[in-house]
Amino acid sequence: MTAVEILFRYAVPPSDAVTFALASTGEVYGIRRLNFDRAARTLRVEYDATRLNAAAVKQLVCQAGLEIVEGLPAVPVEAAQQQAPAA
DSSP: OOOEEEEESSOOOOOOHHHHHHEEEEEEEEEEEEETTTTTTEEEEEEEETOOHHEEEEEHHHHTTOEEEEEEEEHHHHHHHHHHOOO
């Protein structure tokens, strides 16, 4: 398994229906975790790159109804954790 994170920035906060639809994407084999940062208006998706690719993850997010403004490149989870500032 190769854990990868991709970050999506959205323009409009998700409605309850979109939030529930996004939650159901967690049932897709390969999606590991979804994290919202409402202040930054971002959605971070951790997925298994041996099962899915960035385009498939973006398609799932769009099908759930989230309006994506931009997507940042996929990053292996280990690299993302190393770049995060220590608290």
